[in-house]
Amino acid sequence: MKRRDFIRVAGVGALATGGLAACKDKTADKGAGAPAVMRQQTIRWKMVTTWPKNFPGLGTGAEKLARLITEMSGGRIEVKVYGAKELVPAFEVFDVVSRGTAQMGHGSAYYWKGKNAAFQFFSAVPFGFTADEQNAWLFHGGGMELWEEAYAPFGVVPLAAGNTGVQMAGWFNREINSLEDLKGLKMRIPGLGGEVLKRAGGTPVNLPGGELFTSLQSGVIDATEWVGPYNDLAFGLYKAARYYYYPGWHEPGTTLEAIVNKQAFEALPADLQAIVRAACRVANDEILVEYVARNNDALEKLKKEHHVDVRRLPDDVLARLRTLSEEVVQELAESSEQARRIYESFSRFRDKVFAWTDISERAYLDSRQG
Numbered sequence: 001m002k003r004r005d006f007i008r009v010a011g012v013g014a015l016a017t018g019g020l021a022a023c024k025d026k027t028a029d030k031g032a033g034a035p036a037v038m039r040q041q042t043i044r045w046k047m048v049t050t051w052p053k054n055f056p057g058l059g060t061g062a063e064k065l066a067r068l069i070t071e072m073s074g075g076r077i078e079v080k081v082y083g084a085k086e087l088v089p090a091f092e093v094f095d096v097v098s099r100g101t102a103q104m105g106h107g108s109a110y111y112w113k114g115k116n117a118a119f120q121f122f123s124a125v126p127f128g129f130t131a132d133e134q135n136a137w138l139f140h141g142g143g144m145e146l147w148e149e150a151y152a153p154f155g156v157v158p159l160a161a162g163n164t165g166v167q168m169a170g171w172f173n174r175e176i177n178s179l180e181d182l183k184g185l186k187m188r189i190p191g192l193g194g195e196v197l198k199r200a201g202g203t204p205v206n207l208p209g210g211e212l213f214t215s216l217q218s219g220v221i222d223a224t225e226w227v228g229p230y231n232d233l234a235f236g237l238y239k240a241a242r243y244y245y246y247p248g249w250h251e252p253g254t255t256l257e258a259i260v261n262k263q264a265f266e267a268l269p270a271d272l273q274a275i276v277r278a279a280c281r282v283a284n285d286e287i288l289v290e291y292v293a294r295n296n297d298a299l300e301k302l303k304k305e306h307h308v309d310v311r312r313l314p315d316d317v318l319a320r321l322r323t324l325s326e327e328v329v330q331e332l333a334e335s336s337e338q339a340r341r342i343y344e345s346f347s348r349f350r351d352k353v354f355a356w357t358d359i360s361e362r363a364y365l366d367s368r369q370g
């Protein structure tokens with residue numbers, strides 16, 4: 001083969017991995033057998049999740065994401081979704097994706113705080129960002145880059161792929177009238193919120209969603225938070241607790257993540273990488289708006305059909321939790337050089353975005369009350 005021809009064929013080969021252009025180029029047939037693109041095989045990925053299979057909003061959100069990747073890629077990637085325990089238990093999702101046994105996962109970063117406490121910034125910070133603010137920080141405030149850096153040593157690529165919006169404070173069988181009522185409380189509450197509860201005298205427990213109802217009903221835990229009306233109704237938590245408190249101070253806009261094994265991601269041609277990223281961006285928005293839509297109906301159902309006692313946490317309890325949260329986040333910031341840099345980015349963005357939210361969303365919401 002002449003050197004020039006070889007370069008042309010090699011060039012087409014490179015193109016074929018990135019798109020369909022090679023199909024029409026006759027040079028692809030020369031010397032290299034069938035055009036590379038014709039031999040292209042469907043890429044089959046497994047997506048392990050921390051959610052029960054098809055759980056409303058979360059499991060179904062992961063399924064939608066998988067379908068979207070297949071549709072957008074014209075069938076070049078097929079993603080099979082596994083619920084918690086189908087392939088691995090919920091809290092092993094990160095390890096399995098890190099090892100490459102599954103190429104993809106769906107969960108939330110605070111579940112992996114044992115790997116690196118700084119991961120928690122990428123789920124939710126108590127009294128931190130709302131969904132809009134969190135997305136603004138991730139995509140326009142440097143958050144995504146820091147997140148990628150934090151997961152890189154584990155061979156995992158993070159992508160924001162869902163947000164719950166403001167959650168509920170949780171389900172209790174005793175009234176919360178003062179801080180005293182949190183003392184001795186054994187409550188399922190993950191992430192930094194759990195650490196705050198501990199300082200308020202409670203005992204935080206981390207359990208995957210699928211175990212909440214039984215644990216609460218059998219008294220293994222006294223209280224639990226999960227997400228909000230839509231998800232909490234689906235688990236039937238109202239059958240196991242009497243009081244439903246708000247607001248979700250501990251999770252004001254929790255990011256759900258898609259994680260991809262780095263090697264698997266980098267093996268994709270550039271267009272498929274862009275498709276996976278774009279599909280996650282769609283899921284990031286779709287899951288949030290689904291929550292906004294479904295929480296309304298579910299809240300009404302909980303109140304009217306199931307006669308749930310919906311209550312606001314007292315101001316002084318919230319104020320104390322806020323002070324404790326600041327301590328917890330400050331200590332997290334001091335725990336490592338990386339945590340400090342993430343905290344600095346987070347807090348710099350927070351100062352500015354809170355000032356803006358104050359005169360936009362908050363001022364508007366206040367005015368809407370009339």
Ligand code: CA
Pocket residue numbers: 167225226227251
């Ligand atoms: Ca939660």
